[in-house]
Amino acid sequence: MATSYDPDTYTKILLDESEQPTQWYNVIPDLPEPPPPPLHPGTLEPAGPEDLAPLFPMALIEQEVSTESYIDIPGGVLDVLRLWRPSPLFRARRLERLLDTPAKIFYKYEGVSPAGSHKPNTAVPQAYYNHQEGITKITTETGAGQWGSALAFATAQYGIECEVWQVGASYRQKPYRKTMMEVWGATVHSSPSDVTEFGRELLAQDPDHPGSLGIAISEAVSAAVADPTVRYALGSVLNHVLLHQTIIGEEALLQLAKVGETPDVLVGCTGGGSNFGGLSFPFLREKLAGRMNPTIRCVEPAACPTLTQGEYRYDFGDTGHMTPLLKMHTLGHSFVPEPIHAGGLRYHGMSPLVSHIREIGLVEAIALPQTECFTAALQFARAEGIVPAPEPTHAIAATIREALECKETGESKTILTALCGHGHLDLASYEEFLSGNLVDLDLDQAQITAAMETVPVIG
């Protein structure tokens, strides 16, 4: 028997296990034109499967370039996802009342996963496919530690070793994420580290180097290519990662249908674009098919405004020039963002797929300062109870802006957002905010200009 929802009181919309989507959705075949391919940095030819083979298992490379609209989720992946999926969709009635808005606010909550964010949605299939292909160890980078802990959890499920390079500043600021990774059996290095050549070079220049995601990626990639039995995993940016995250939007579509709603506005925070793509692509499919017409909006930090201020061009995904060239919005691969609290949004680039759909005008983008985000987070936490991770506070702040606009205009829009993680391991950020020490960090235009000069000039 399907649960029925009283329209005046429902709060949490659930799916039964039997209703869980069993396919991932690939948006590329539905786009008016496909995104430009990654290029081999030496030949500037499109990077082929053989270029990616030292890094990823073949099943993921096939998904990266797939032209199929739907890909079956293997049973061995669904078994693990069922530990927390389907995830709940909430109607934020208490926040609506607090804001006194006619808008209806819905949030899809991904903090119910073991690692506390959406990242395990892709960590699990990535670990699974590596295991299927006989790989026994995976390397990766992590910023605030969300991705590293997701992969540590996932590799533990399949008995694979996991080695993580964590951005030095976060390693020192957020010790509990490191402990979490170690609980799940991973080895964690502060990046730059003394275990790779690139890391040693950087440490020689500055022993207290704060690190960056771009540097940590270079270290994890170089460790993987040095050993043919080891592969690398990326927690965002690439097509296959966004593909795995579409389970968020597919579930949300079914959940909204249960209460007879379609969104007018969708907002998601964008670091590398994966939770945003995961939530929005199934709705973009519906929009492209003319079945609904939501405005879809990316929200990024003012201190790392990749989509709103970056240039759309080919750049490296990492600082050490180890990755293929990706066509994306970029602030320059040597750009080191200010240490804002939303560590997961401190990336110089953006998913090529999200960049592409932004470039062809299918989605919008805005940038918000972190004090507005934390102010919104307190409103949210006090009304709805959940303490959000610093990253989705950007989506919450944009949701609140939209809801307050509805109050002005009297429009009753339906707003959908992803609350992509909880902030239980980010309480130091809240402590700083509550004590008045969290400030907005100015964007250093000169640093962007300098970083853009290092971006390769192509064509």
Ligand SMILES: *Cc1c(COP(=O)(O)O)cnc(C)c1O
């Ligand atoms: C990693 C992370 C992000 C940023 O990554 P996306 O790929 O843009 O989703 C945002 N929120 C949380 C909670 C994260 O862990």
